[in-house]
Amino acid sequence: MQCLWRKDMGRSSLIFLVTLLWPVKCAVIPTKQSLGSGSCRDFKQEFERTFSIPGEVVILECPLQMHHLFDPADTPYNVTWYDERTGSEISELEQSIMLKKTQVWFFNVTMQQNGKYTCVVRTVNKCYKQATGLVVTEMTSENCVRPQCGLQQIRAHVNDLLACPLRKYLKSVDSPSIQWYKNCKLLQEDKKFVPNKDMLNIRKVHLDDAGFYTCKMTFRLAGVIHEMAETIECEVKDEYLMKPRVIEPVNEIIKVERGSSFRKNCIVEVQGKGIPLVEVIWKDQLDFISQNTSHRVHQEPMNESQTVDGYRMERTLLLSAVSEEDFYLNFTCMAFSSRGHPTGQITLVPADPNLLLLLGLLLCSVALLFVTGVILCTTFKVELALWVRNVFPFLYQTTAGDGKQFDAYIAYPRVLEGSSENAEIFAMSTLPQVLEGQYGYKLFILGRDGLPGEAVVDVVQDALSRCRRLLLLYTASSLCSPEAQDWAEQQTGLYQVLVEDSMSVVLLELEEIHQPLRLPHTVRLLKDKQGALQAWKRRKRWAFWDRKSEERVNSLEPSARFWRELRYHMPIRGKAKERNWFSF
Structure with missing residues (x-):
């Protein structure tokens, strides 16, 4: 680190040289003028001074920051130097002095030239001035250490370097070359010290490397060789921070779902002692990620904590909702420091189906x-x-050729007057109108289709043998009396069907039965087994889960659902013929 607030100048040869001024938009008045108060804007004396020893070359630089006052490239101006001791203007007519641009050179400086000098800059309408100090001190040390020197620090256990303070004059002279000395001993390039122009590289710095280092610049000016020197007091600081290391992420490919939120931490570690000057930041392929939390993609402030071995920095990348444009885009975490810029990268890709x-x-x-x-x-x-x-009748075998003539035998008791009136009306009128008239079924109804004079038992047995179904109609009183049960027993064929279950029987209940135990035993068993079609009630379509959602209707005008259920139990009239699988 170059020493601040000091300008230590090196020694030069004792050769006197006077050269011509090389003007660049400058004009120096060759005649001497006294430094009066005038109308110049005074910036007082600058704090920084120039130190030298007798016999050296000293360069004073005008302390005015002219680019803050006017545009030097477009504004004509001239520079004049004054000696505060006499108040007179400095010119090249004086011995061992040269004016060059905004500088004044003292060759073979003496103790008498110790003092304050003022730089005055004049334009067409303005005037500015500021003073600087020159301190000339006798060399009293025996180890070649100058009275004033700059301070630079290097760190132990690593490679570090020293910068020559004379480097700022390299462009002002011709053919410059720099040599390095430690305690007045010339340093040659070896495994420890590597001189490199205006820098001295010191490998694997040790505490013993502290001391006084001198850089001597040899240069040519107007054909004459000169020398300048500067001494540096080098301190070795046993605190060193290693290069930052990105722990996470490390070139990761992360699968994420569209629309989901996403967060990723960037973790950086710095080992060693000292003050870590490290900044961790996320960026995409175009620019740095915003820190505005209202943005869909943003980053949180960096968190820094101390660990046993050093420091840990952490910064979080947040995506409130991953969109299509985020896929296959590289998000990079960068750690900025003076010792390097390590990075870690992630790439988001669509997640595989679960x-x-x-x-x-x-x-x-x-x-x-x-x-x-x-x-x-x-x-x-x-x-x-x-x-x-109805749609696929060819899936079912036809009833033709099964030896049956009727689709259903209609049976209902006709015993007591008035007790079976509803049943007789339903059997003789309603059923034929619907089943025969609308759907084309063939019904056998006792009393309608039998021949006069035939015995009831013979008619029942013969009719049942020619029917595919038996429809038994009953009301609350038609089957619940002893006379009704005797009627069933008298029709031997009907009784045999009920007992032996030799034919499909469909029970049609025309009225609600409040005393089901009064029904004949065979009818009761059949009802418990397969149920009965109840023409006296209607269910609500969308309240099928509520068994109480029923209402009574006139049994002579059953609901449409009753007729659908009756058709469901009737024989299927298909179109497919029975195949004989054993015929060739």
Whole structure:
């Protein structure tokens, strides 16, 4: 680190040289003028001074910052130097002095030239001035250490370097070369010290490397060789921070779902002792990520903590909702420091489908479809079956050729007067109108289709042998009396069918039965086994789960659902013929 607030100048040869001024938009008045108060804007004396010893070359630089006062490139100006001791203008007519641009050179400086000098800059309308100090001190030390020297620090256990303070004059002279000395001993290039122009590289700095280092610049000016020197007091500081290291991320490819939130920490570690001057920041391929938390993509403030071995920095990248434009885009975490700029990178890609989730969704869908199908089939079983029969009759075998003449035998007791009136009206009128008139079924109704004079038992047995179904109609009183039971027993064929279950029987209940135990035993068993079609009630379609959602209707005008259920139990009139699989 170059020493601040000092300008130590090196020694030069004792050769006197006077050269011509090389003007660049400057004009120096060759005649001497006294430094009066005038109208110049005074910036007082600068704090920084120039130190030298007798016999050296000293360069004073005008302390005015002219680029802050006017534009030197477009504004004509001239520079004049004054000696505060005499108040007179400095010119090149004086011995061992040269004016060059904004500098004044003293060759072979003496103790008498110790003092304050003022630089005056004049434009067409303005005037500015500021003073600087020159301190000339005798050399009193025996180890070649100058009275005033700059201070620079280097760190132990690593490679570090010293900068020659004379480097700022390299462009002002011709053919400059620099040599390095430690305690007045010339340093040659070896494994420890590597001189490199205006820098001295010191490898694997040790505490013993502290001391006084001198850089001597040899240069040529107007054909004459000169020398300048500067001494540096070098301190070795046993505190050193290693190069930052990005722990996380390390070139990661991360799968993420669209629309989901995402956060990623960038973790940087710095080992060693000292003050870590490290800044961790996220950037994309175009620019640094915003720190505005209202943005969809932003980064949080950096957190810094101390660890056993050094320091830990952490900064979080946040995406409130991942969009399509974020995929395959590189997000880079950078650690800025004087010792390097390590980086870590992540790339977001669309996440693979979750097979377990898809399988679960599939199973749930299948289960839902199954439950829905069961509910629909349970609720609309009759409607579905009738629809399939109507649309695909070729799936069912035809009833032609099965030896049967009628689709159903209609049976109802006719015993007591008035007790079976509804049943007789329903059997003789309502059923034929619907089943025969609308749907084309063939019915055998006792009393309508039998021949006069035939015995009832013979008629029943013969008719039942020619029918595919038995429809038994009953009311609240028609089967609940002893006379009704005797009627059933008298019709031997009917009784045999009920007892032996040799034919499909459909019970048609025309009135509500309040005392079901009074029914004949065979009818009661059959009702418990397969149920009965109740023409006296109507269910509400969308309240099938509520068994109480029923209303009584006139049994002579049953609901449409009753007729659908009756058709469901009637024989299927298909179109497919029975095949003989053993014929060739």
